[in-house]
Amino acid sequence: xxxxxxxxxxxxxxxxxxxxxxxxxxxxxxxxxxxxxxxxxxxxxxxxxxxxxxxxxxxxxxxxxxxxxxxxxxxxxxxxxxxxxxxxxxxxxxxxxxxxxxxxxxxxxxxxxxxxxxxxxxxxxxxxxxxxxxxxxxxxxxxxxxxxxxxxxxxxxxxxxxxxxxxxxxxxxxxxxxxxxxxxxxxxxxxxxxxxxxxxxxxxxxxxxxxxxxxxxxxxxxxxxxxxxxxxxxxxxxxxxxxxxxxxxxxxxxxxxxxxxxxxxxxxxxxxxxxxxxxxxxxxxxxxxxxxxxxxxxxxxxxxxxxxxxxxxxxxxxxxx
Numbered sequence: 001x002x003x004x005x006x007x008x009x010x011x012x013x014x015x016x017x018x019x020x021x022x023x024x025x026x027x028x029x030x031x032x033x034x035x036x037x038x039x040x041x042x043x044x045x046x047x048x049x050x051x052x053x054x055x056x057x058x059x060x061x062x063x064x065x066x067x068x069x070x071x072x073x074x075x076x077x078x079x080x081x082x083x084x085x086x087x088x089x090x091x092x093x094x095x096x097x098x099x100x101x102x103x104x105x106x107x108x109x110x111x112x113x114x115x116x117x118x119x120x121x122x123x124x125x126x127x128x129x130x131x132x133x134x135x136x137x138x139x140x141x142x143x144x145x146x147x148x149x150x151x152x153x154x155x156x157x158x159x160x161x162x163x164x165x166x167x168x169x170x171x172x173x174x175x176x177x178x179x180x181x182x183x184x185x186x187x188x189x190x191x192x193x194x195x196x197x198x199x200x201x202x203x204x205x206x207x208x209x210x211x212x213x214x215x216x217x218x219x220x221x222x223x224x225x226x227x228x229x230x231x232x233x234x235x236x237x238x239x240x241x242x243x244x245x246x247x248x249x250x251x252x253x254x255x256x257x258x259x260x261x262x263x264x265x266x267x268x269x270x271x272x273x274x275x276x277x278x279x280x281x282x283x284x285x286x287x288x289x290x291x292x293x294x295x296x297x298x299x300x301x302x303x304x305x306x307x308x309x310x311x312x313x314x315x316x317x318x319x320x321x
Contacts (some may be wrong), residue, residue, distance in 0.1 A: 075141030
């Protein structure tokens, strides 16, 4: 049996899942079928790639070698497939442009621009709350493009060498106050003035928010009481009901009962990044992609009166929080 691209994808799927059973479910096949296919792959390569136990499947030394080579080869193969579609190739076997995004104005806003830019390869969207996961999906060729939101902190996050990034925008974080809060009518608000507040933050700490927030509170002389960890919809309800205060992006959409207020000195900053693979099919389209992402973000800014008011008084963010 000659090794094929699909065999490399099987090896990666098993390694990523950590077990043959989970990998089979993800690949849409039965566990016995996948086990039989793995045995054929191992015979072709001359040895076992995984050690199976009740704890899952761990890679052998040979498996690590094959896995490393597969992860370096597959993005280039995907680039050929996507590139052919983007440049008007045959529709046979064509797959859509794969796009992953963390919550922010680019997440859904960029979809129409991608559709207009690549009309023959309509994009699919995968939402992801973990920035590291989105980055890994691009690094391994499982997604073609990512739009991520991260809270800036020291030291800055480091991207894999084959992942290229463009900063679409850097903006201040706003504190989200209940409309009945005594500081809701004040602009700006010192973070220290919220030392006694109860906070709601997202449960995912993979955006740098937790580290940046706790460091900013420490600089302001207090430790924040994070009472709730909730996704966006639940957090909005908690804030609107006056049960907590929260943090939001500068382009936070108006919500009844919630008042976005700038923090004095902008102690928390947010960066919107566009990511793609160095050798991927989208690398040649980077200028067009980044320009469209910047336009989408600018449109979101125009829908945010609180941010427009802040911009009218500030020419730029301070060099450091």
